[in-house]
Every structure is written in structure tokens, then in C-alpha cells.
Amino acid sequence: MTERQLITDSQNTWCPGCGNFSLEYALRDVFNDLEKEGIPLEKIVLVTGIGCHAKMADYLDVNSFYAIHGRTIPVATGIKLARPDLTVVCCAGDGDAYAEGLDHLIFGAKRNLDITVIIHNNRVYGLTTGQYTPTSPLGFKGRSTPEGTQESPINPLELMLTSGATYIGRGYTKNLKVLRLLIKEAILHKGFSFVDVLQICATYFDVHEIYDTLVYELEKQEAYTFEEVMKKIREWDYNGKAPIGLGTYYRKEAPTFDERIKGKKISEEDREKVIQQVLEKNR
Numbered sequence: 001m002t003e004r005q006l007i008t009d010s011q012n013t014w015c016p017g018c019g020n021f022s023l024e025y026a027l028r029d030v031f032n033d034l035e036k037e038g039i040p041l042e043k044i045v046l047v048t049g050i051g052c053h054a055k056m057a058d059y060l061d062v063n064s065f066y067a068i069h070g071r072t073i074p075v076a077t078g079i080k081l082a083r084p085d086l087t088v089v090c091c092a093g094d095g096d097a098y099a100e101g102l103d104h105l106i107f108g109a110k111r112n113l114d115i116t117v118i119i120h121n122n123r124v125y126g127l128t129t130g131q132y133t134p135t136s137p138l139g140f141k142g143r144s145t146p147e148g149t150q151e152s153p154i155n156p157l158e159l160m161l162t163s164g165a166t167y168i169g170r171g172y173t174k175n176l177k178v179l180r181l182l183i184k185e186a187i188l189h190k191g192f193s194f195v196d197v198l199q200i201c202a203t204y205f206d207v208h209e210i211y212d213t214l215v216y217e218l219e220k221q222e223a224y225t226f227e228e229v230m231k232k233i234r235e236w237d238y239n240g241k242a243p244i245g246l247g248t249y250y251r252k253e254a255p256t257f258d259e260r261i262k263g264k265k266i267s268e269e270d271r272e273k274v275i276q277q278v279l280e281k282n283r
């Protein structure tokens with residue numbers, strides 16, 4: 001089977017050096033791999049939010065839904081529940097998923113919905129020219145915080161572990177090998193897969209020199225205990241200069257939301273009847 005190009009003719013407006021290019025090529029490679037392994041491209045749906053990352057819906061030639069800010073997961077939930085045969089992948093930004101859409105992220109993990117969420121975490125609002133986000137470091141000087149933010153960042157991996165995500169990974173846009181591996185593993189995992197990707201924003205928060213000195217690849221684990229994973233996750237708190245582990249942090253088998261509600265679906269006709277009954281009761 002020949003590799004599909006999968007890059008559209010749309011004019012690309014990402015800045016030179018933007019980490020989104022790595023994510024675009026990693027996704028393209030993984031989709032091609034999956035097609036060879038039996039998941040046809042026609043069965044893949046990409047959902048994006050709003051932000052620089054979201055242009056992925058324009059640039060990748062796959063089925064896609066350009067959602068609104070922070071709302072990739074509700075859209076993905078609807079798609080997955082209506083069509084469980086589809087493979088649903090969300091690309092969201094850090095401002096998008098960790099601020100505006102945080103409740104959806106938590107509920108997606110809590111339900112263990114069988115979707116993949118990839119966060120383009122550049123730790124800044126790039127599209128709106130450089131405001132701080134929930135993962136910007138303490139003291140970050142941006143458009144809205146010229147004196148430096150006085151808030152500590154959240155650790156999204158910690159949040160996802162405690163919320164119930166069954167696959168957790170961290171990538172970096174300058175390590176394509178790990179990025180491809182994580183995206184593929186996450187998509188193949190049955191359940192809520194979460195990959196936080198340290199994405200370089202070349203224009204508003206270019207910290208690649210710092211990341212380059214701090215990142216290392218995690219060793220593969222046979223078993224994952226919650227406590228050990230939490231300890232590892234807390235090694236770096238999105239602040240400071242502790243080592244930053246790249247790779248798979250956590251993986252667990254658990255029933256998914258879509259499996260749990262399978263069989264509880266009702267026909268169109270029955271749904272009308274139930275609605276009428278509820279209306280009658282409350283008249």
C-alpha cells in the first residue's frame with residue numbers, strides 16, 4: 001500500500017519553526033501506519049478546537065471537525081457514541097483544553113471514553129499573540145501579564161491520572177520518534193488516552209533550548225502502579241528545571257464509557273415515546 005500524502009493544498013500560516021509542523025507530520029505518519037494495519041483512513045475523525053493547533057483540521061487531509069473553543073471533547077463524545085466504529089482523535093491547545101474546556105477534559109477521562117486527546121501544549125495563547133495559559137510558568141511575561149504571572153502552572157498529567165485517564169503520555173515536538181510512538185499507542189489504546197505534547201511556540205514562548213537540556217526518554221514499564229506513576233509525574237511540575245520524562249507514563253485496562261452504555265441505546269421511535277411520557281408526567 002502506498003503512503004498517502006495527507007497534506008492539503010491549504011496555505012499554511014504557522015510561523016517558521018512552530019512545533020505544530022512536527023505534530024502534523026507525526027499524525028500523518030501514524031494515520032498511514034494505521035491504515036496498513038487495518039484502520040482505514042475513512043474510519044478516522046480528527047476534531048480540533050480553536051487556536052493555532054486547530055488549523056490541523058485544514059492542513060491534514062482526513063475527516064475532520066473544526067469545533068469551538070474548549071469543545072473538542074463534547075464533539076468527540078457525540079461522534080464516538082453515535083458511531084463507535086470510528087477512531088476519534090482530538091487535537092486541542094493548552095489554553096483550549098486546560099482553561100476553557102477543562103471540565104470536558106476531566107469528564108472525558110472520568111468516563112474513560114474511548115477517544116484520544118492530544119494537547120499541543122505550547123504553554124501560551126499563540127493565536128491571540130501571547131497571553132499566559134494554565135501551564136505557563138510562574139513569572140511568565142506575556143501580553144496580559146507584563147509584570148509576570150503570579151500563578152503556578154497546573155500539572156495536566158497529574159490531573160489526568162486522578163481523573164481516570166487510562167493512558168497518559170508526554171511528548172515533545174523536537175523528538176519525533178517518541179511523538180509518533182505515543183500517538184500510535186494512544187490511538188490503539190482502548191479507553192481515554194491523553195498525550196500532552198510540549199510544543200514549541202517559536203514566536204511567543206520558544207523554550208526549546210531549556211527543554212533540550214531537560215528532556216529524557218522514560219524506560220518502558222511492565223506494570224504501572226498509581227503511586228509510582230504519580231511520583232514520576234511529579235518529577236517536573238511545568239515550572240523550574242527538573243528533568244522532563246518523555247514517553248508512556250501510564251496504561252491501564254478498564255471498561256469504557258461507550259461499552260458501558262452499549263445496548264442501552266433506544267430506537268428513534270421509542271425515544272419519541274419516552275420524551276412524550278416525560279412531557280405528560282410534567283404537564
Ligand code: SF4
Nearest residue numbers: 015018052126201202
Ligand atoms: Fe506556532 Fe506560536 Fe506561531 Fe502559533 S504563534 S503558529 S503556536 S509559533
Ligand code: MG
Nearest residue numbers: 093094095124
Ligand atoms: Mg497554547
